[in-house]
Amino acid sequence: MSDTIIMPQLGETVAEGKILSWFKSVGDDVKVGDKLFEVETDKVTVEVEAIAAGKLSEIKIGEGTTAKVGSIVAVLGGTAAVPAKSEHRQTSVLSTFDEVKTPVDNFGKAKATNGIAVSPLARRLIVQNNLDLERLASDAAARNLRRISEADVQSALSQVTARVSPLSQPQAQASPLSSIRQKTGDRLAENWRTIPHVFQGIEVDFTAVDRARQLAKEAFQRDNGASLTFLPFIARATCVALRDFPNINATFDGKALRVSKDVNLGIAIDLSHNGLVVPVIRNAGDLTVEGLAKAIIRLSDKARTAKLTADDLTGGTYSITNNGAFGTMFTSPIINAPQVAILSTDAIRKRPAVISTKDGDFVAPRLLGIVGQSFDHRAFDGAYAASFLSRLKQVLESHDWSAEIPRS
Numbered sequence: 001m002s003d004t005i006i007m008p009q010l011g012e013t014v015a016e017g018k019i020l021s022w023f024k025s026v027g028d029d030v031k032v033g034d035k036l037f038e039v040e041t042d043k044v045t046v047e048v049e050a051i052a053a054g055k056l057s058e059i060k061i062g063e064g065t066t067a068k069v070g071s072i073v074a075v076l077g078g079t080a081a082v083p084a085k086s087e088h089r090q091t092s093v094l095s096t097f098d099e100v101k102t103p104v105d106n107f108g109k110a111k112a113t114n115g116i117a118v119s120p121l122a123r124r125l126i127v128q129n130n131l132d133l134e135r136l137a138s139d140a141a142a143r144n145l146r147r148i149s150e151a152d153v154q155s156a157l158s159q160v161t162a163r164v165s166p167l168s169q170p171q172a173q174a175s176p177l178s179s180i181r182q183k184t185g186d187r188l189a190e191n192w193r194t195i196p197h198v199f200q201g202i203e204v205d206f207t208a209v210d211r212a213r214q215l216a217k218e219a220f221q222r223d224n225g226a227s228l229t230f231l232p233f234i235a236r237a238t239c240v241a242l243r244d245f246p247n248i249n250a251t252f253d254g255k256a257l258r259v260s261k262d263v264n265l266g267i268a269i270d271l272s273h274n275g276l277v278v279p280v281i282r283n284a285g286d287l288t289v290e291g292l293a294k295a296i297i298r299l300s301d302k303a304r305t306a307k308l309t310a311d312d313l314t315g316g317t318y319s320i321t322n323n324g325a326f327g328t329m330f331t332s333p334i335i336n337a338p339q340v341a342i343l344s345t346d347a348i349r350k351r352p353a354v355i356s357t358k359d360g361d362f363v364a365p366r367l368l369g370i371v372g373q374s375f376d377h378r379a380f381d382g383a384y385a386a387s388f389l390s391r392l393k394q395v396l397e398s399h400d401w402s403a404e405i406p407r408s
Contacts, residue, residue, distance in 0.1 A: 003054060003075070003076040003077070004075055005036065005050070005072070005074040005075065005076060006070055006072055006073060007061070007068065007069050007070060007073050008039075008048060008069070008310060009069050009070075009310055010039065010041050010069075010310045010313065014041045014069060014313075015068060015069055016041070016066050016067060016068050017039040017041045017069070018039065018040045018041075018064070018066040019037050019038070019061055019062070019063055019064070019065055019066075019067070019073065020037075020038045020039065020045065020063065020110070020120065020123075021037065021038045021063050021109070022036070022037045022062075022063060023035045023037060023038070023047075024036055024037075024056045025056065025059075026057065026058065026059055027056065027057075028055070029054075029055055029056075030052075030053060030054055030055065030076060031050065031053050032051060032052065032053050033049055033050065034050045035047050035048070035049055035050075036049060036050050036074070038110060038120060040120070041183070045120040045121075045306045046306065046307070046308060046309065052076055053076075054077060055076065055077060056075075056076060057075050057076065057077035058074060058075040059073070059074045060072055060073055060075070061073040061074070109123070110123070112134055112136075112137030113134060114138065114141055116137040116140050116141060116147065117148070118133065118137075118147070118148045119147060119149050119305065119306055120306040121271060121272065122148045122149055122150050122152065122153045125150060125153040125154070125157070129153075131153065131156060131157070136148055136152065136153065136156060139156075140152065149305075150272060150304065154272070181275060184275060188334050190337075191335055191336070191337045192334055194337075195335050195337060195376050196376065196378060197334070197335060197375075197376070197377075198375055198377050198382060198385070199332040199372060200375075200382065200385055200386055200389055201330050201370045201371065201372035201373075201389075202370070202371055202372070202389040202390065202392075202393050203368055203370055204368070204369055204370070204392075204393045204396050204397065205353065205366050205367065205368055206230060206233075206348050206367040206369055206396065207366050208396075208397055208398070209230060209233045209367075210348075210367050211401075212233075212401035212402050212404075213228055213233065215402065216228060216405040216406065219406055220290070220405065224293075224297060226297045228293055228405070229293075230324065230345070230348055230369075231267075231293075231320070231324075232289045232290075232293035232296060233401065234320065234322075234343075234345050234371065234396070235267070235281075235284065235292045235320060236287070236288065236292055236404065237392055237395040237396045238265070238318070238320065238343060238392060239265065239284050240285075240399070241395055242263055242285070242388075243285070245384065245391065246259050247259060247380050248340065248341050248384075248385070248388055249263055249318050250339075250340050250379065251338040251339055251340065252337075252338055252339075252340045252376055252379045254378075257340070260317040262285065262317070263283070263284045263318060264280050264281070264283070264284065264315045264316050264318075265280065265284035265316070265317075265320065266278040266279070266280050266316035266318065266319035266320070267279060267280075267281065267296055267299060267300075267319070267320055267322075268319060268320065268321035268322070268333075269300050269304070271303065271304065277303050277308060277313065279302070279303060279308055279312040280313065280315055280316040281295045281296070281299065282315065288404045288405070289401065289404035289405050290404060290405045293405075299312065316336065316339060317339060318339060318341060318343070319336045319343070320342070320344075321344050322344075322345045323344065323345070323346055323347075324345055324347045324348060324369070328346045329346055329347065330370040330372050331346055332344070332372065332374055333372075334374065335375070335376055340376040340379040340380075341373055341374065341375040341376065341379075341385070342373065342374050343372070343373050344371070344374070345371055346370055346371075346372075347369060348367050348368065348369035349367070349369065350365050350366070350367055350368075351365070351366065351368045352365060352366075353365075353366040371389065371392060371393070371396075373388070373389060
């Protein structure tokens with residue numbers, strides 16, 4: 001008896017994946033938990049671990065080849081060759097497909113000749129910028145590093161850029177899109193073609209949020225090693241507002257709206273301009289600002305080190321995309337189907353605002369920003385969506401934020 005290794009489901013809308021590299025060779029012993037291969041989908045690049053032990057007797061899908069979810073990529077058995085009539089036991093079949101596509105571009109080696117490992121994003125940058133992997137690996141070994149990260153490659157790129165004058169730059173050349181970039185584009189284009197998008201925006205006064213954030217940010221930085229941004233406050237207010245407008249926290253298949261009792265909040269994360277993933281914070285409605293902030297940090301770290309799992313990428317019921325760090329005024333995002341809406345947050349700036357009091361109106365500096373939402377007009381109408389945004393604004397401006405995060 002032998003075990004078949006299949007292409008896993010790495011996201012609810014993912015149908016295929018490209019094997020970038022194998023960590024094992026035919027004849028190698030495999031233990032449960034060993035890293036078997038690295039696979040790239042339109043959503044994420046992940047390392048797949050063994051769920052059964054044995055000897056790797058056959059690799060059916062080689063490096064650089066794309067295979068359908070559920071198709072057999074390798075066989076675990078006791079010999080190097082598997083007889084045609086031997087019994088295969090599929091240990092984790094999520095769906096059954098057999099079609100295998102033609103090999104496509106492969107983003108370099110997983111290891112240099114000196115044994116230094118190379119992260120997926122680092123490999124992509126090395127190939128795209130025609131850098132010398134062995135030189136980078138030699139430099140890494142000299143610094144007692146065991147792995148070349150994206151940050152290491154970015155540092156090398158910045159040094160190269162500093163040494164090259166503008167006049168000596170070569171002419172721009174066409175660069176083929178990576179698999180993740182191509183598939184992301186295809187999926188978003190399909191969503192744009194098939195979903196009747198409507199965008200609405202509302203201006204929010206973030207002064208009260210910032211007051212609480214300033215009081216807590218030093219302790220949060222000390223305890224978590226990361227900054228306390230506006231995003232977890234917006235995420236928390238979103239969860240509160242969705243309780244009153246449940247039809248927005250839903251998925252739609254073109255015929256039926258399926259409302260979720262839990263808020264599974266997707267957070268769009270940019271992979272240094274090389275792609276976009278939307279990992280999910282499950283049961284986000286049960287978390288405080290502090291809990292959401294920690295969850296966002298955890299998922300961001302996993303995304304940027306290519307450690308997201310299939311569970312991290314599935315089950316989302318509502319999403320947020322945040323471009324505030326880039327200084328944008330407002331963003332009209334594309335809906336992440338089958339969800340029915342997505343929230344956008346942009347730059348929050350100090351601007352003059354008219355404040356109304358019992359003594360009259362006056363102008364004062366306030367922290368203002370636009371929060372917007374794209375929604376599927378088939379799922380509900382504009383008045384319902386606008387009412388949700390008004391409720392979200394109310395929560396952001398009047399909620400007792402000081403009770404949500406520690407100060408000391």
